[in-house]
Amino acid sequence: MNVLKxxxxxxxxxxxxxxxxxxxxxxxxxxxxxxxxxxxxxESEDRRGKKLRVGDVVRFSDGTSIEIAQTEE
Known part of the structure; x- marks a missing residue:
């Protein structure tokens, strides 16, 4: 799983x-x-404006996924 901070x-x-x-x-x-x-x-999502917050996981049809994480300050 990839991570986007x-x-x-x-x-x-x-x-x-x-x-x-x-x-x-x-x-x-x-x-x-x-x-x-x-x-x-x-859950299936088709809204480009959907707000993603820390902890959300996005999965694509090719099997890859991205988890939203907070940058460390």
Missing amino acids: ISTPYITLGQLLKEAGVIDTGGMAKWYLSEYEVLVND
Whole structure:
């Protein structure tokens, strides 16, 4: 499982897709979510604005997953 560390209270699903390199631009998020299944905490999610917080786990149709973690300060 991959880990994405954030320093803010949340990150949107669209931002996560871009940070993880799944999509090249933020504008591709809506298309990607309509074409591929993405699970957030084992529930299907298609909203690019979905707020992801520390502890959330995002799983992709290819089997990879990303856990949201807090950066250490």
